[in-house]
Amino acid sequence: MAAEELKIKNKMLRQQIIADLKDQKNKERHKMRAQRAKEEREDPTAKEKRLAENVPKTIEGMRVYDETIGQKDEADEEDLMQLFNNNGEPPKILLTTSINAKRNAYEFANVLIEIFPNVTFVKRKFGLTMKDIVEASSKRNFTDIIIINEDKKKVTGLTFMHLPEGPSFYFKVSSYVDVKKIVGHGRPTSHIPELILNNFSTRLGKTVGTLFQSIFPKNPDFEGRQVITLHNQRDYIFFRRHRYVFENEKKVGLQELGPQFTLKLRRLQRGIKEETEWEYRPEMDKEKKKFYL
Amino acid sequence: MRLLISCVDGGSLKEAVCGVGTDSSVQNALQPLKLESINSEGTGNCVEIIHNLGDKFLLARRNGNVELVHFEEEYELKDKISDLLDDSRLEPFYAKSKSRVKLRDAFIMLQPLRNGHFLVVTKSGLVHILKLNQDDDKIVKLKTWEVKAPLDFAQLCDNWEDQKSGNYVFGYGGEENQIKLVEIDADFTNLKQIWEAKNVKNDKLDMRVPVWPTAMKFLQPLKSDNVDKASLNLQFVVITHWSHLAHYSTQRGRRPMVYKQLFDNREPLEKLEINDESTTSLGNIPTDKFQNFALMTTDTKKNVYKYDVSGRLLAKLGNGDISGAVSFVKKVEPGYILQGGLDRYARVFDASTGERLVKIYAGGSINCMVVLDSDRLDPVQRERKEAKRKPVDDAEDAEKLWKQLGKNPKKAKK
Numbered sequence: 001m002a003a004e005e006l007k008i009k010n011k012m013l014r015q016q017i018i019a020d021l022k023d024q025k026n027k028e029r030h031k032m033r034a035q036r037a038k039e040e041r042e043d044p045t046a047k048e049k050r051l052a053e054n055v056p057k058t059i060e061g062m063r064v065y066d067e068t069i070g071q072k073d074e075a076d077e078e079d080l081m082q083l084f085n086n087n088g089e090p091p092k093i094l095l096t097t098s099i100n101a102k103r104n105a106y107e108f109a110n111v112l113i114e115i116f117p118n119v120t121f122v123k124r125k126f127g128l129t130m131k132d133i134v135e136a137s138s139k140r141n142f143t144d145i146i147i148i149n150e151d152k153k154k155v156t157g158l159t160f161m162h163l164p165e166g167p168s169f170y171f172k173v174s175s176y177v178d179v180k181k182i183v184g185h186g187r188p189t190s191h192i193p194e195l196i197l198n199n200f201s202t203r204l205g206k207t208v209g210t211l212f213q214s215i216f217p218k219n220p221d222f223e224g225r226q227v228i229t230l231h232n233q234r235d236y237i238f239f240r241r242h243r244y245v246f247e248n249e250k251k252v253g254l255q256e257l258g259p260q261f262t263l264k265l266r267r268l269q270r271g272i273k274e275e276t277e278w279e280y281r282p283e284m285d286k287e288k289k290k291f292y293l
Numbered sequence: 294m295r296l297l298i299s300c301v302d303g304g305s306l307k308e309a310v311c312g313v314g315t316d317s318s319v320q321n322a323l324q325p326l327k328l329e330s331i332n333s334e335g336t337g338n339c340v341e342i343i344h345n346l347g348d349k350f351l352l353a354r355r356n357g358n359v360e361l362v363h364f365e366e367e368y369e370l371k372d373k374i375s376d377l378l379d380d381s382r383l384e385p386f387y388a389k390s391k392s393r394v395k396l397r398d399a400f401i402m403l404q405p406l407r408n409g410h411f412l413v414v415t416k417s418g419l420v421h422i423l424k425l426n427q428d429d430d431k432i433v434k435l436k437t438w439e440v441k442a443p444l445d446f447a448q449l450c451d452n453w454e455d456q457k458s459g460n461y462v463f464g465y466g467g468e469e470n471q472i473k474l475v476e477i478d479a480d481f482t483n484l485k486q487i488w489e490a491k492n493v494k495n496d497k498l499d500m501r502v503p504v505w506p507t508a509m510k511f512l513q514p515l516k517s518d519n520v521d522k523a524s525l526n527l528q529f530v531v532i533t534h535w536s537h538l539a540h541y542s543t544q545r546g547r548r549p550m551v552y553k554q555l556f557d558n559r560e561p562l563e564k565l566e567i568n569d570e571s572t573t574s575l576g577n578i579p580t581d582k583f584q585n586f587a588l589m590t591t592d593t594k595k596n597v598y599k600y601d602v603s604g605r606l607l608a609k610l611g612n613g614d615i616s617g618a619v620s621f622v623k624k625v626e627p628g629y630i631l632q633g634g635l636d637r638y639a640r641v642f643d644a645s646t647g648e649r650l651v652k653i654y655a656g657g658s659i660n661c662m663v664v665l666d667s668d669r670l671d672p673v674q675r676e677r678k679e680a681k682r683k684p685v686d687d688a689e690d691a692e693k694l695w696k697q698l699g700k701n702p703k704k705a706k707k
Binding site for chain 1: 301302303317318319320335336392393394395593594595613616617618620635636637654656657658
């Protein structure tokens, strides 16, 4: 019953009645839930049945059909494997910034040095072209170049270039949360982390997932218990880093190590930033249920 | 419609059978009747050029092989010729090139000459003459010449008077390699350069304009009365990496008669096709007038532009649908435009209206496409379509329908 339908002219009285009604409804709901929980504890199949029947309608659930999801092609495998062309050697990353970078970019570089294993930071110098950098890095057996893109003293993007022949990825960086701002954060160690890639389902998503797979060594140090998660949800890739703690034989706890940031793919190019394979366009945001990763 | 699609990923050749209206990206739309891989030899061996010989095909592969294959039931390799590419010839050009990736040799042209001969040109400037013996299905390499590298295109002239018996003429060019016209004797004894273009004048700042032609098509030779018969008479249209459209006539000097910049941001232009009612089998223009035809060109992002000769944008093909750079576009008979690229979709457009007829997910970025059978709709689909549309042939039925329509007309919602 809505407040208008009560036709009570006294506002305070009207509010009181509505609050009472709401309270009553809440109590009924809680009672019903407690009752249901009790029943389901006795009969676990009932819970399963209920969950199977009441699937909530989410935007992800209603996503537009994409034929590349669930398709497995040998050709795809071969194309993705070109990101692992370093003959089994662990990846070697050159980290640099965009030209004329300011403090924020260097601070972010410090964070990335901790995250990526086997990384070398080089200060970007004037007069060096991308071709010079690629050539010099290829000669020194670097497998990837990561560039921190900075605009107006803010870190706005990350460029990943696989050597020697690409592909190149450009991601927008947003929602950066510094380690210090995460309550109860732990201190990371230099162990090679485990990697969790979530929800990269389309062909483009698999390419992006494989990029992250290729920049971390394949042999994680399990004793470090560190995990990096790249979770894709609605084309936003959430970066999180945790340490898992075995509390007892059954229970596992998580301690966040940080930092947190979000990536969004803007462009995928063949070679070292040559032909565009996929590019974000603002019109893509119009269709809310179409996802590309 | 039957298509043969060459994919880079996995180096596969795929055969697709589909009707007009096929769109594999929409779940409820018409799906391809068949899409299967015929042959797959790995990315390094992918097919770059397909030449249709009717029941056989000549395939130019990335590994430097030209193969003669036959497939009706099964893929059957009849003969091949190897080592037609040479990467080492491109090494000196890498330092000066704009390319950030090491230059690799590739086939840029495979076009037929007379009597079963083929002209094959590579990026490194190797010009091969191949002979195909129809009797025993053998390919023989007759001759190899070297021209100035690097090449981005080579185009054979097939719309001039001497084409039936005389020497062959083709043009080539590339990054900082000005357009050159080359003549090959009819008996393949000699290759000589007959003409070379000259760069346009320096710009307003007196700076040299960079040279990088990326594609050309020949027009017919000039036919007016004031043609100097003693000098060479050829005409051609060129697009450049620096976004220029140029028209050259060898009768009018070595500089272009028209040199227009199509985009202010110097968007690199890659492919060139002529969108005219009739083009020659090699895609050249069957007129001597630089007017009344449209040009199709592609950039490195996702666009296929249609321009008129004055540089006015007429249309964008597949506007909004294509999401990756276009690596293949070709106009084929009867009035289809085939398009494929890095977005892994093979599309067929109607050349006259620009309407998309077919869209198929090929599973890999597309290098080349050929139409094997141009039938727009196969009988099964036609029947299905006709069955859906039941004609009201009975007069009684029609009256019933009218009565029904007359009753209870729905009120329009306010």
